[in-house]
Amino acid sequence: MLKFTKNEIRDLIIAFLVLSVAFAISNVKLDAHQFVSILPIVMVGVALGSLVHELGEKFVATKYGYEAEFKAWPLGLLIALASSFIGMVIALPGSVFTNDDNRDDEINGRIAIAGPMANMILAVLFIVIAALIFPLKTYSDVFTLIYLICTVGFSVNSFLATFNLLPLYTLDGTKILKWNAKIWIIIFAISAIMLLSSITIGAEKMVQLIITGI
Template sequence: MFKFTTSEIRDLFIAFIFISLSFAIANSARNPSAILNLLPIVMFGVGAGFILHELGHKLVSMKYGYWAEFKLWPQGLLFALITSFFGFVFAAPGAVYTYANYMTEEINGKISIAGPIVNIILAVIFLAISVAIYPSAFYSETSLLIFIICSVGYSINSFLAVFNLLPIGNLDGSKVLTWNAGIWIIAIAIAGIMTLMSMTIGVENIVRIILGY
């Protein structure tokens, strides 16, 4: 059964607020007014990306019969805020801890890759909505707002996927690479290309290319 502890819900909420604020700061040139305007928009992408990423880990862990719980990493929260002032977010505010006496590399790898896969899927969904809504964004403020939210959602989720797949320390990438190098290469290549396109071409230009504009 999918259960949450009170402390887990608290930690998820705190991490969500901090990571949303960090992304807002990183993408607003540290302008207080821009931060306030961007924060609600960022929260949609981060809310879906961060929360569902962690739930992906938790769901797969519990599928294998393990108890899994998200726990906050205070130092990670602080590091996320500090790096955001340099235009980059070290997005590691906490993690889902799986409690098991023994776990194979395969199971650990599958649990670890679940989060980044969620982010990749969400990025594709946000991009698809952006493509669908783009033509009406020229004359509808509602459509324009949805397009902006989905554009940010695509960028944040593609970044979260590639960041978590880095084979560094206790990030997901280390455990996925240990389990299956081929799957890790495919996953980080997809996430990396999506992130690179977002940073270089821009989401609007990606949409225009898809639509043939």
């Protein structure tokens, strides 16, 4: 069973709030009305995305017998907020730290890959739910809201997975690449395709293509 310290819960909440605001600003800039409208929708995708990412890494680390704790990175959160004004969120909320820094590359890689994989799985779940909800949109505003949450959730989690897989600085991609280059290439390619699809095709168009295919 995963255990959380008070500091960890505080850091998770702070990271969630800052990332939610950042992703909302990146979509609507400083339009107050649109910001208020989109924030709740973005918060679901960011909340789940951030939590499953960190919890995935924490879970795997715990399975290997380590004590793991998420710690927010204040500078990284400021970078995320500042970058949102140019329409692209550089998400560096923090990392999961363990009580042993002398782990080998394989364990480091396995822990690191859990976060992006969790985001990718969540993104797929979001787009599938969106496809199932799409025919029901005309019947209720609730279904329309769920549909919007799911399409945004797909895009946000595709971005979080791809961004964290970049082999830069302390991002997960660096640890995965150091452990197994082939696995990193495969996972990064899949996440990049998902992200590019959300950007070029759009989540809503993807839903229509899925429904047509079915």
